[in-house]
Amino acid sequence: MGIQISPSILSADFADLRTAAESVASADWLHVDVMDNHFVPNLTIGVPVVESLAKVASQPLDCHLMIEDPDRWAPAYVEAGAGSVTFHVEACRAPVRLARELRAQQARAGMALKPATAIEPYGDLLAELDMVLIMTVEPGFAGQRFLEFCLSKIARTRRLLDKTGADIWLQLDGGISADTIERCAEAGADVFVAGSAVFGADNPDAVVTHLRSLAEKAQPTSR
């Protein structure tokens, strides 16, 4: 898979998500930030909104669950129409069991790590996943500044993913923009979430196209 862009609707108009989806027609996914006010200090979208959005969006939904007890709740997001569901490993009791359950439902299974969480303890279970999400800000809010110290974890994660021999995507979320995406692609990431950079622009779809082309040019040729 090449470079993919997943605009985060957290920075869109929640009163008009259909228009938000249409405004990023060339996006590969729509990133949906689910927050429960426990795992993160913010409250956003739940299952009913995902269900409605799935019916009107042409892009598949990439649900990022920033919630406690994803073991209990994640499968409901697949039932609501998500194509990919990402749970936080810090909140998950049984990541292998949950990933298998999501895949059995025919969805892609993603596992997310906060900035301070190391990838190394999870090296052996990576083949159970379709995607690893490395947070490049503390989860909870759009518009934060990219944390540069995450770059070495991105490179280390890419090496571990390559070792599996499987096509496991490496997604980044937080502070991704035209200023940061190139060094992230160079380090081995291939799926980029962008909220404020896309929906804060006059022409969101032009930003999607621009970000993708910057990342494609920066991506190591060996991949």
Ligand code: DX5
């Ligand atoms: C933050 C969310 C992100 C957020 C990114 O916790 O997970 O998806 O929308 O927003 P930007 O791109 O503005 O950092």
Ligand code: ZN
């Ligand atoms: Zn997110």
